[in-house]
Structure formats: C-alpha cells, structure tokens
Amino acid sequence: MFSHLVLGANDIEATRQFYDAALGALGYEPGMVLVEGEKLLYQGNGGMLLITKPRDGKPATAANGGTIGLTAASDEAVDNFHAAGLANGGSDEGAPGPRDAIPGSYAAYLRDPTGNKLVAWRAPA
Template sequence: MFTHIMIGSNDLEQARRFYDATFTALGGKPGEMDARGRLIYLHDGSRLMITTPIDGKPATAANGGTIGIAAATADNVQAWHDAGVANGGTSIETPPTERPNGAFVAYLRDPDGNKLTARTPAKK
C-alpha cells in the first residue's frame, strides 16, 4: 500500500542516532543519506525517510499520528524500546507490555516528537 513514510526532523544527526539504535535493535541496518540529504532506512521492502522540511520551517510531529514498526519477538520490542530511550527517545503510554490479543507492544516519541510503536503480531 505504501511506498514510503517520510517524517521531518530538526536535527538529522540526532535522528540518525535514535533510528540507527532502534532499527538495529530490531535486526535492521543503519540509515544512509541520499543525494538530497534525506536519511533513509530500508527493511523488508519498507522505507522510512527522514528529512529537514523543504519549506525551511521547523519540523513538527503529527498530532494523532503513529508509525507502527513490526517486530518479530517481545525481546525485539523491548530492545527497540531500550535503544530508543538510551538515544534520545521518550517512553510514552504504558511500559512495554503484552496486549489482550497477545501482541507485545511498546511506544516511544523520537527526539522530534514523532510517535512510534513497535509490536509483535497478535496471537489471537
């Protein structure tokens, strides 16, 4: 359905530290800068792109938006959460936890305020 998701950042190096740490915790690879100065993460056919806004205004987080990231195991979700908090992210909502449907879920805000979740597939 999607070709990519792009979010804004006011500090690409800080975003790189955060996303490199969280995505490698899930078994992904560090991001790479493209020719336009965008930070790009590729994994299993998905692409997350992070950029400074082209209009020159500050990047802001989407109010009500959440980016969901697939994780294989509860240990991966916990590692993602721990790596995010250690690299400038903020733990939000509840601590990493199993949901009634059996999915293990954690939530973070990245250093720019974007809301993220990592979760395992539901079991029920």
Template sequence: MLLKSLRLGSNDLARTRAFYDATFGAFGVEPSATPAEYPIVMYTLPGGTRFVCGPARDGQPATHANGGTIIFEAPSDDAVRAWHAAGLANGGTSEGDPEPKPQARGAFGAYLRDPDGNKLGAYHGLAMG
C-alpha cells in the first residue's frame, strides 16, 4: 500500500509555509506552489506522497497528536543537520539534536516540533524492522 497523502493541522499557514519550505528545502523538495489565498499548503514529496497542512475542518484550533511522530528519510547526515537548523530558524523547536541515535541502531537523526507542535524526525541510514 502506498501512502498518497498526509495532512497536519495548522493555525497559521504563513508560518507553516515558511517552516516547511525551509525544512523540506534541506532535502531538495521545492517550496510549496499552493497560492497564498488557498486554505492549505501542499508539497509533493519524493515518491509522490502529498504532504498537506491546513486548519482543522471542524473550525476548532489545530492540535498535535500525543505520541505521534512523522519520520522523514534524509539523503545524508548533513541534510539532517540542515533540516534541523532550518526548522529552528523558522519557528520550530528542538526535540533532539542531530546525532547518532541509540534507539535507531546508531542511525543519524534529529527531531523537531513544527510551529503547531507536530513532532517530526529526520534520519539518514535508518533501517526499519
């Protein structure tokens, strides 16, 4: 089964666009081409998965998942470092510095929270399973 789309909540699309343009840019992903007047920000990730951010459909403030983490595959250790630095420079907060992670059998990784509190990770060399 192929993941076609992943959607996260956002309470400030301009702030979200700046964060994800910068962090995805560290992996070579183009900035969002979604027009600023649209109620979402969308990216096409390598492999074709759509990554979408927008307000909660029920009109309530968007909140992050407790225990949820989205992990991205980075092309190199330097890309993980650049991703983490870009996130911090664009409203994110660190949840784990770029380094080999013992919980991931030494794969090089880092963690951030985006400006809405969604937890993200980036790894190079992560073997699942």
C-alpha cells in the first residue's frame, strides 16, 4: 500500500548506526547516505524508508502515537532487532514477547535516536 515513509532525524550518523543495526537484524541492507550526509535511504520489499533532516531547519521530533511496523520472519529476528537497536543508540519501548493485541503474534518495540517508535513483529501463523 505505501510507496515510502519519511522520518526526521537530528543526527544522521547516530540514526544510521541505529537503523543499520536494527534493520540489519531483519535482513535489510545498510542505508545509503545521500545529499552530503543529510539523508539516509533504506529500500526493501518494494518500498523505501527515507530519513532526513527537516527541510524547514527546525529540530526533528517524534510523532506522538505514531509507530512504524516492520515484518520479522521469526521470533529470533524480533529478538535480534531489539538487541541490535538497543546496542546502537535506541531505547526500549517494549521487550520482545507475545502481544495480546494480536493473539499469536510476537513483537518488540524500540525508539530510534530521535524518538520515533518502531515495532518488529512476527505475525500469527
């Protein structure tokens, strides 16, 4: 359904470290740094994630109530996503485990260095 998502970031290098590690744990390639270090681009599954310094020059902030969902192939991939994100500047927003909201699913939540919330989840079988 979506062609791309765009997130703001204040520190592109810290953000690259986080996303390369967390998305790498889910099987994605490292991001491409574009426009003299002002943007990061991740591609996969027919879509793009673009992370950029805000065009208006103001600080980037996280969306209140917003979450970016990422598909994981297994519980182990969810665990690896969470561990890699924490080890690379992310903060815990929900440890890996089963989720009651969707019976049979398994997920973990992180915040990136800017505060954007992500979840990696394995759908019910």
